[in-house]
Amino acid sequence: MALAFTSSSVIHGSLSSSSSYEQQQPKVSQMGITQPMDRSRIPLKAVNFTQRSLAMKPLVPLAATIVAPEVEEKAETDDYEKLAKELTNASPLKIMDKALEKFGSEIAIAFSGAEDVALLEYARLTGRPFRVFSLDTGRLNPETYQLFDAVEKHYGIHIEYMFPDAVEVQALVRNKGLYSFYEDGHQECCRIRKVRPLRRALKGLRAWITGQRKDQSPGTRSEIPIVQVDPSFEGLDGGVGSLVKWNPVANVDGNDIWNFLRAMNVPVNSLHSQGYVSIGCEPCTRAVLPGQHEREGRWWWEDSKAKECGLHKANIKDESMNGNGNGAVHANGSAAVADIFDTNDIVSLSRPGIENLLKLENRREPWIVVLYAPWCQFCQAMEGSYVELAEKLASSGVKVAKFRGDGEQKAFAQKELQLGSFPTILFFPRHTSQPIKYPSVKRDVDSLLAFVNALR
Structure with a gap:
């Protein structure tokens, strides 16, 4: 996720009048959309920062310093849990207006x-000045950078970018290479390129607004509040409780977000039309297939429990759920759920069975084996196509099998069977014991069948 800071009423660091701001915006009355709230009576004051004034406040690491309507200083007794309950049924527009006010x-x-364009549109509709910030990790898709430019021109704003520390990035790449996250997980890279820049950005604020939604990851984000005291990051004053986090679209369905974006005719990332839903850094983001959850396109080589970068760690409900919401996971990594791929056409391999398969160099028939965990939502999603594959190969001389690789078998599967994440699919040719790992995230029956036919 890229993150950015700006003001809708500032161009090149100078404050424009509210009337000229409204003239720059697209006309929405013809579309039957609510007009921006009338803020004509709000006094806007430009501030000239002298050396003395800069010395009195911590420097904010942003591209520009902006002035918005004067607000009363936050009361120490603010009850954000109570406010979150009061705003539970409020519209995103009302929540955004409350936060900016x-x-x-x-x-x-x-x-x-990505879909955060909706946040900018809600902010514009309030008629209030607003700031925007984004994290430029240096690994974003070209289409994402193109969207940034289009958004700046559409809203007449300057996004304020935060960048990772060059020395930290240099050390990571020199020591571990450009793609170390494929081998040892994405957390270290995300910490350097995203979490630490975000921490620096938030130190210049008292509150921030995110596009988190409960339906983005039902297993881990199902309890996102509308507003909360951020327990993970510090704000301008420093210390616990110094930063407030707003999530105006927490209760909004993803389809409703897209209906809003289409109605308002705003710029969106062109990758969405290519099957991308949740968009992050280029090496870590892929398109998803119809029916797959949006987070399956992120860090696809890892277990579903790892599909968070750390920016919203405080809102993860229960990491032991592995992000799938399909039941409790036991201490050994297994889960109390029904088995899958349960059909006579699929052979269920035990540990000795798969070990024998590894030893055979002159097997009579080729095998295709899925390494799975029954609680994994991605394994569940491909069950239909894998069962259909078994039916198609029933009389072809290719054996179709499954091996449960979670729990006590996970270490073995990782060491001996190339398990990186569930599901992992292996093909065992007839004349070699070395299995060939299926490299694609496409798990439809035609793609799997093409893989088998190319190697049989």
Whole structure:
């Protein structure tokens, strides 16, 4: 996720009038959409920062410093749990207006360049000045950078980018290579390229606005509040409780977000039309197939429990759920759920069975084996296509099998069977014991059949 800071009423660091701001925006009345709230009475004051004033406040590491309507200083007794309950049924527009009214220039929208365009549109409709910030990791898709440019021109704003520390990135790449995350997980790279820049950005704010939704990951984000005291990051004053986090679209369905974007005719990332739903860094993002969850396109080589980068760690409900919401996971990694791929056409291999398969160099028939965990939502999603594959290969001389690789068998599967994430699919040719790992995330029957036919 890229994140960014800006003001809708600032061009090249100078504050424009509210009337000229509204003239720059697209006309929405013809579309039957609510007009921006009338803020004509709000006094807007430009501030000239002298050396003395800069010395009195911590420097904010942003591209520009902006002025918004004056707001009263936050009361120490603010009850955000109570406020979150009061706003549970409120519209995103009302929540956005409340957030901007309360914090003025000390709040900013975290913009990732995907559906977060909706946040900018809601902010524009309030008629209030707003700031936007984005994390440029240096590994984003070209289409994402193109969207940033289009968004700046559409809203007449300057996104304020935060970049990772060059020394840290240099050390990581020199020591471990450009793609170390494929081998040892994405957390270290995300920590350097995303989490630490975000931490620096938030130190210049009292509140931030995100595009988190409960339906993005039902197993881990199902309890996202509308507003909360951020337990993970510090704000301008420093210390626990110094930063407030707003999630205006927490209760909004993803389809409703897209209906809103289409209705408002705003710029969106062109990758969406190519099957990308959740968009992050280029090496870590792929398109998803119809019916797959949007997070399956992120860090696809890892277990579903790892599909968070750390920006919203405090909102992860239960990491032991592995992000699938399909039942409790036991201490040994197995889960109390029914088995899958349960058909007479699929051979269920035990540990000795798969070990024998590894030893055979002159087997009579080729085998295709899926390494799976029955609680894994991605394994569940491919059950139909794998069963159909077994039916098609029933009289072809190719054996179709499964091996449960979670729990006590996971270490063995990782060491001996190339298990990186569930599901992993292996093909065992007839004349060699070395299995060939299926490299694609496409798990439809035609793709699997093409893989088998190319190697049989």
